[in-house]
Amino acid sequence: MTILKKQNKHTHTDAGLPRDGALSRDSVKMAAGQQWVLVEMVQAFYEAPAYHLILEVFGDSTVLFFYRPPSHRIIVNGKECINFASFNFLGLLDSERVKLKALSSLKKYGVGTCGPRGFYGTFDVHLELEERLAKFMRTEEAIIYSYGFATIASAIPAYSKRGDIVFVDEAACFSIQKGLQASRSFVKYFKHNDMEDLERLLKEQEIEDQKNPRKAKVIRRFIVVEGLYINTADLCPLPELVKLKYKYKVRIFLEESMSFGVLGEHGRGVTEHFGVNIDDIDLISANMENALASIGGFCCGRSFVIDHQRLSGQGYCFSASLPPMLASAAIEALNIMEEDPGVFRVLRDKCKHVHKALQGTPGLKVAGEPLAPALHLQLENSTGSRTNDLKLLRAIVDYSLERRIALTLARYLDKEERFLPPPSIRVVVTVEQTQEEIEKAAQCIREAAVKILK
Known part of the structure; x- marks a missing residue:
């Protein structure tokens, strides 16, 4: 696969983008007279073996190769499958507008930035993306990170230090756990979504503070949760x-x-879903790798909160900044989201449809909110062995793959998770999946469950 080739100085090239939006070889050539020509860079990036997906989706023992971007249909080992594994909620990985915007940015800025934001790594598109995200979320300011996982993992230790107290839901994701670990704060876990248990811990801390008011004045207290x-x-x-x-x-x-x-009339998340004033939330973070079909993450909130991260967020200060083409792709994805807010309702309706279609599957139970775009299928009755449970669920995934339905086992770092979730099959919903494809997947899973869990 060619990514760069030598350009003959006397060869005429067309530097313009194709009118029909096709990403042809000619569409990515540089202007005549330049020494190097980029050839199908975007396609080359997408066609590279998705090792991260291999590890998460199908485990360590099976090697699968992907020959197409992870759109709603994916070619796995030469077989076209309906994709229920990739977090491409709004289908924007397939958007020609997003691809062409990334391609145009690639030609203008190159592949990377070669520096953190504070060391010649800030480009105009970074500033534009931050401004657009703040405007979209209706907050004062936003900051972007080059890696989604590092966003909340950097934000937590930027504010919470040794001696501070953090109240955390026990089901918090691994990136939150790493942020807590880096903060060296005193962490108190409350039962998942149990507000009575959280209030019990808060009351206990209040009583403790009353014993030493002077010390209590310098202790900061945080609650860290996920929206979904x-x-x-x-x-x-x-x-x-x-x-x-x-x-x-x-x-x-x-x-x-x-x-x-995903949630909310305009896709702004749980604050919009519940009608909560966004100013009541001190910090909101999210990655751009699910809905926005890009890479990286962002935090948004009040200006004084966000500005603090520009000198204290480790992932911001010490990592090379987000490649400009990915920032441009995220901006175009935001444009599409703002132009068509009806897409969020379509996604939520399909989430409900998938949730309902999978109810009553023999031997399996559906875990999660009907509005969630990534739900979990768990064994109704565990074997008592995590290894054996995983083998049964993997057999269902393999059975489905043979019938052109791509599913994923939820994968965890078992020895490092604070509270290890039960084994499950993660079923991911996107706006591109049709009603017929959803029914086909549900029927396939039912057949697999009857055959394997009998």
Whole structure:
């Protein structure tokens, strides 16, 4: 696969983009007289073996190769399958507008930035993307990171330090756990989505503070939750959390990677879904790798909160900045989201459809909120062995793959997870999946369950 080739100085090239939007070889050539020519860079990037998807989706023992971008149909080992595995919620990976915008940016800026944001790594498209995200979320300011996982993992230790206290839902994702670990703060876990248990911990801390008011004045207190939990597909009770915030004087950090671009009339997440004033949330973070079909993540909130990360967010200060072409792609994805807010309702309707279609599958139970775009199928009755449970679920995934339905096992770092979720098959919903494809997948899973779990 050719990515770069030598350009003959006397060869005439057409530097313009094709009118029909096709990403042809000619469409990515540089102007005549330049020494090097980029050839199908975007396609080459997408056609590279998706090792991360191999590891997460199908485990360590099976090697699969992908020959097409992870759109709603994907070619796995030469076989075209309906994709229920990739987090391409709004189908924007398939958007010609997004591809052409990324291609145009690639020709203008090159592949990377070769520096962190504070060291010659800030491009105009970074500033534009931050401005657009802040405007979209209706906050004062936004900051972008070059890697989605590093976003909340950098934001937490930027504010919470040794001696501070963080109240965290026990189902919090791994990136939150790493952020807590880096903060060296005192962490108190409450039962998943249990507001009574959270208030119990807050009351205990209030009593402890009364014993030493002087010390209490310098201790910062945070609540860290997810909007839609990736490990459970449950929706956080945000209105109740806001009440506890003001009652016990704590700050709320909200991780919205699974709810941004999904919930709310305009896709702004759980604050819009519940009608909560976004100013009641101290920090919102999300990655751009699900709804926006790009790479990286962002935080948004009040200016003084966001500005602090520009000198204290480790992933911002010490990592090369987001490649400009990916920033441009995210901007174009935002344009599409703003132009067609009806797409969020379509996605939520399909989430409900998938959730309903999978109900009653023999031997399996559907875990998660019906509005979640990535739900979990768990064994109704565990074998008592995690290894054996995983083997049964993997057999269902393999059975489905043979019948051209691509599913994924939820994968975890078993020895490092604070609270290890039960084994499950993760079923991902996108706007591109048709009713017929959803019914076909549900029927295939039912057949597999009857055959394997009998």
